[in-house]
Amino acid sequence: MGTVSLTQPPNYTGPSVFLVSVKNGPSTFAAGSLGPGGSYGFEWIDPLPVSPGSTLAFTARAWSPGAPDRQASASVDVAEWCDIRLFIACLSGSPSGCQNGNGWVTIRDAGGTLVYDGCPAWEVGLGAIAAGYTITVTYSESDGPCPGLPHTEGYGGQLDISLLLNGRIDHIALINLNDETQGSFTISITQAMLDWFYTP
Secondary structure (H helix, E strand, C coil): CEEEECCCCCCCCCCCCEEEEEEECCEEEEEEEECCCCEEEECCCCCCCCCCCCEEEEEEEEEECCEEEEEEEEEEECCCCCCCEEEEEEECCCCCCCHHHCCEEEEECCCCCEEEEECCCCEEEECCCCCCCEEEEEECCCCCCCCCCCHHHCCCEEEEEEEEECCEEEEEEEEEECCCCCEEEEEECCHHHHHHHHCC
């Protein structure tokens, strides 16, 4: 979002309306009319590619018959990529979530440090995921902090493990939680999984 303004010099006697355009490179993305002393806000939505960490340069021009053109420029730094986020969602036909059949989830970083230990009934999100992280899901009818009941009794469900960045999602695992798939399942986050988000 931005604002373009047209200043009014003291004792101004020129035109009362100027045509104003705002450009990024060769692309005009905002245009309108302004009177001296006026301003309007605009939103930058531009088809030109922009690299994270780069600088966007904007130019604005105002003109009117019988008056000299007015021009100005401004720039803004584009933020680096946001952190890739790990997202674990419990998928269940039950309206109250996976209940007791949600599975025991532990997440460790590349150095083996425990960063999450729990039984998500609905979902858990973890930012700043990195290569080398491991996600372990343990499902048992008797072991762990959240033993599950047999799927035939209306419990169980599935854990959808995904990575997200800027609206893109990569589903990396879907683990069934029922009496037919008891055990421990470990998923490792690889650099190739993360690099997928930075390719067109």
